Amino acid sequence: MKKSILLTAVTLLWSATLFATGTQYSLRVNGLSCPFCAYGIEKKLIRTEGVESVTFDLEKGVVMVKVREGVTLTEAQLKQLVNDAGFTLRSMSEQPL
Amino acid sequence: MKQVMRPVLPCVVAVALLALNNTDTLAHDPIFGIGPHVLYKDGIEAHLGAHREKAGQKKETELGLELSYGLTGDWAAGIELPYIKAEDGADKARGTGDARLFTKYRFWREDSLGIQETAAVLVNAMLDNGDDKENPPLGSGTTDTLLGFTYGYESLKWYRWTSIRYRRNGENGAGLRQGDKLFFDLAVGIRPTPPSYLRPDTVWLLELNREQGQRAELNGVEVSNTGGTEWYLSPGIFWTQRNFAVKAGVQLPIASNLNGSQAESDYRAKLEFEWHL
Numbered sequence: 001m002k003k004s005i006l007l008t009a010v011t012l013l014w015s016a017t018l019f020a021t022g023t024q025y026s027l028r029v030n031g032l033s034c035p036f037c038a039y040g041i042e043k044k045l046i047r048t049e050g051v052e053s054v055t056f057d058l059e060k061g062v063v064m065v066k067v068r069e070g071v072t073l074t075e076a077q078l079k080q081l082v083n084d085a086g087f088t089l090r091s092m093s094e095q096p097l
Numbered sequence: 098m099k100q101v102m103r104p105v106l107p108c109v110v111a112v113a114l115l116a117l118n119n120t121d122t123l124a125h126d127p128i129f130g131i132g133p134h135v136l137y138k139d140g141i142e143a144h145l146g147a148h149r150e151k152a153g154q155k156k157e158t159e160l161g162l163e164l165s166y167g168l169t170g171d172w173a174a175g176i177e178l179p180y181i182k183a184e185d186g187a188d189k190a191r192g193t194g195d196a197r198l199f200t201k202y203r204f205w206r207e208d209s210l211g212i213q214e215t216a217a218v219l220v221n222a223m224l225d226n227g228d229d230k231e232n233p234p235l236g237s238g239t240t241d242t243l244l245g246f247t248y249g250y251e252s253l254k255w256y257r258w259t260s261i262r263y264r265r266n267g268e269n270g271a272g273l274r275q276g277d278k279l280f281f282d283l284a285v286g287i288r289p290t291p292p293s294y295l296r297p298d299t300v301w302l303l304e305l306n307r308e309q310g311q312r313a314e315l316n317g318v319e320v321s322n323t324g325g326t327e328w329y330l331s332p333g334i335f336w337t338q339r340n341f342a343v344k345a346g347v348q349l350p351i352a353s354n355l356n357g358s359q360a361e362s363d364y365r366a367k368l369e370f371e372w373h374l
Contacts (some may be wrong), residue, residue: 009250031208033251035294036126036337039373040137040170043340056294061210084138084170088208 005093022052022097027078031087032061040085048073048081061090066097119236125251128333128367129306130282131260133217133249135203136167136373142175144345146369150348153360155233156184159194175201183233186349190231198222211253217225219245219262229269237275239267245280256286256300276324284333297338304331306348312356325355340373 032038037054041063042054048069058065063082067073075092082089126132134243144163150156158181165175179194201219221243227236246264260282266275284304292298305328312324333346348365355361 007273015215021177030210031206031213032211033211033213033253034288034300034337035296035298035339036125036342036373037134038294039340040140040167043140044137058292058294060363082166086135086137086203087213088206090210 018064023067023069023071023073023094024097025065025067025073025092027063027065027080027082027092028090029061029063029082029087030090032056032058032063034058037086038063041082041087044085046079048077099125110290125256125283125300126249127258127260127284127286127302127304128335128344128369129304129329129348129365130258130280130284131219131247131262132258132284133201133203133215133247135173135201135217136165137172138167138170141165141374142173143372143374144177144369145371146367148365148367150365151363153363154184154186155360158182167177171203171206172200176197179226179227181235183231183235185233188232190228190233190235192231192235195227195236196224198224200268213251214249215251216246216248219243219247221245221333225267225269230241237266238269238271239274240244241266241275245293253291254288256284256288256302258282258286272316276313277282278311279309281307281309295339297336300335302331302333302335302346303309304333304346304348305329306331322357322359325359326353327355328352329362329365333367342371344369 035058038056038058045051045054045065050067051065052068053066078092079089126134142165146161148159159179161179163175163177165173167173167226177197181192181194199219199221200222201217203215203217205216207214223241225236225238225240229236229238241264243262243264245260247258247260250257262280264278266277268274276314282304284302286300286302288300307328309326312319314320329348330351331346331348333344336343345368350362353361
């Protein structure tokens with residue numbers, strides 16, 4: 001019984017990963033020197049239509065942004081959002097999930 | 098001259114104490130000095146602060162509610178509403194203090210990986226809504242202005258700031274004008290542990306603050322026991338988690354050269370809570 005519950009759970013997780021869609025943007029942001037200040041970037045991005053999550057690696061100066069399927073963020077749009085948060089977008093890349 | 102000064106002097110000192118609390122302390126700025134931090138565009142910062150100070154027989158506790166708004170990513174403006182409890186020997190008063198309007202513009206920003214260097218100017222207007230008829234007075238009875246310049250260097254480990262401010266005081270209905278004040282601040286900060294976005298973050302601060310005041314004037318005549326220079330060493334801490342911050346510090350006098358006979362500062366202390374909404 002326990003084995004079948006575990007198997008079902010693993011299968012569900014696997015299928016969720018398999019069918020995950022959308023895009024992940026990796027932003028290289030200059031000027032990120034404190035977590036309290038970085039909140040402005042999260043706030044600006046999370047208000048953007050289609051953005052599902054925002055995570056930070058402050059030491060590498062990287063902001064990871066996940067958006068749902070069908071949503072595209074342009075470099076100009078991201079540059080403006082990052083600038084409005086008080087920082088500088090150095091470069092960006094994207095990959096489908 | 099001295100007969101005129103006796104009733105005036107306590108008011109001069111009390112109002113001068115009131116004038117010391119007006120600092121813009123947005124986000125990762127020093128606690129007693131100022132820094133170039135502003136807010137993200139359309140951001141709101143709610144700030145609740147307590148300030149306590151003692152100089153001889155005079156004690157003052159101030160609670161302040163401050164709201165700031167990010168007009169752009171480099172320009173913020175706001176208002177501070179203080180509530181004051183003041184004591185001067187046996188005399189006690191409490192009530193609303195002078196409201197303050199402020200704006201800060203970050204005119205220069207140089208970003209690199211994990212480092213931000215910035216410079217900003219700020220303008221404050223201290224209104225005259227506080228009750229200056231109380232004893233001790235809760236307001237200055239004048240509209241005063243302050244102009245400041247600040248530079249800051251911030252990295253993942255080290256912080257450095259410097260600032261200079263000039264406060265121009267107005268003349269009240271009784272012909273009393275507090276002396277203008279010049280503030281100069283140096284501050285350093287260190288973050289012992291590398292930061293992570295969602296983990297609590299601590300920065301230790303040490304400030305050196307200099308305040309130089311001109312003599313007050315009563316109907317154009319200088320009041321002798323007013324004005325002078327004081328130096329402070331001010332350790333502090335800045336603790337944050339995501340969009341919430343706690344700042345605390347104490348200002349300890351290390352040298353003073355006050356004109357005439359005046360009580361030197363014993364200490365000043367601040368505790369502040371900030372939320373970015």
